[in-house]
Amino acid sequence: MTTQNKFLFWQQFQKNFFHVGAVLPSSAALGKAATFYLSEKKENIKVLEAGAGTGSFTREILPFLDAGDSLDAVEINPDLIRHLYLRFQSEPDFQVANGVDVNLINADLLQFPFNKQYDYIIFSLPMTNFPSQMVEEVLTLMMKHLKPGGVFSYVKYIFIGQVKYMYSQSETKANMKNTQEIIKRFADQYQFDRKVVGANVPPTWVHYWRKPIQDTSESDTVEE
Numbered sequence: 579m580t581t582q583n584k585f586l587f588w589q590q591f592q593k594n595f596f597h598v599g600a601v602l603p604s605s606a607a608l609g610k611a612a613t614f615y616l617s618e619k620k621e622n623i624k625v626l627e628a629g630a631g632t633g634s635f636t637r638e639i640l641p642f643l644d645a646g647d648s649l650d651a652v653e654i655n656p657d658l659i660r661h662l663y664l665r666f667q668s669e670p671d672f673q674v675a676n677g678v679d680v681n682l683i684n685a686d687l688l689q690f691p692f693n694k695q696y697d698y699i700i701f702s703l704p705m706t707n708f709p710s711q712m713v714e715e716v717l718t719l720m721m722k723h724l725k726p727g728g729v730f731s732y733v734k735y736i737f738i739g740q741v742k743y744m745y746s747q748s749e750t751k752a753n754m755k756n757t758q759e760i761i762k763r764f765a766d767q768y769q770f771d772r773k774v775v776g777a778n779v780p781p782t783w784v785h786y787w788r789k790p791i792q793d794t795s796e797s798d799t800v801e802e
């Protein structure tokens with residue numbers, strides 16, 4: 579992780595804590611954990627990266643992609659997506675194999691006009707900062723656009739939520755409780771694994787959800 583990536587991320591964290599939600603880009607160890615289930619890939623895949631930042635997870639996704647695969651990396655912050663674009667122009671780790679379709683998309687995930695479903699969604703939006711109804715909305719959207727059998731991974735910082743809860747006003751506490759209940763409801767339905775990553779600031783859980791092949795949610799109505 580270069581100093582330039584860290585500095586830009588820190589600047590953006592100060593400007594927009596709500597969306598950025600972390601002081602530093604994720605470590606390579608966290609990126610490898612978040613993308614772990616891409617190693618199951620058997621045929622061509624479509625990957626969505628939600629909240630690409632400076633590209634810590636993008637770099638770990640790329641080696642899994644072969645001709646015919648695609649990656650849509652969605653990032654709301656224009657400075658971060660511009661930086662990521664430059665990394666694709668200049669860094670060996672961001673060279674893409676022939677026939678791989680990579681789209682860097684500067685958009686709000688919640689407003690993005692999705693027209694497909696994905697085999698893998700690598701998600702790192704800071705849900706602890708969001709109002710609970712936004713968490714419900716974004717998770718519903720993600721599960722809708724995950725293919726049956728597909729894997730969704732998301733990262734959750736260890737301790738940060740508890741510390742924030744301790745020092746929050748009652749309204750924030752109530753929102754955090756609602757958010758936990760919403761995430762638990764999704765996790766009860768979909769979670770099949772989780773891993774802890776100590777080599778990150780801060781240490782982090784990665785949770786993995788898999789959408790059943792026979793899913794009763796509205797996902798089946800999405801056009802390919």
Ligand SMILES: C[S@@+](CC[C@H](N)C(=O)[O-])C[C@H]1O[C@@H](n2cnc3c(N)ncnc32)[C@H](O)[C@@H]1O
Nearest residue numbers: 597600603604629630631634653654686687702
């Ligand atoms: C915790 S950072 C993770 C960045 C990167 N994946 C990493 O691990 O270093 C969260 C990222 O999500 C982006 N983000 C937050 N809300 C978003 C939204 N609604 N749509 C798209 N990106 C969003 C932020 O700008 C930020 O880059």
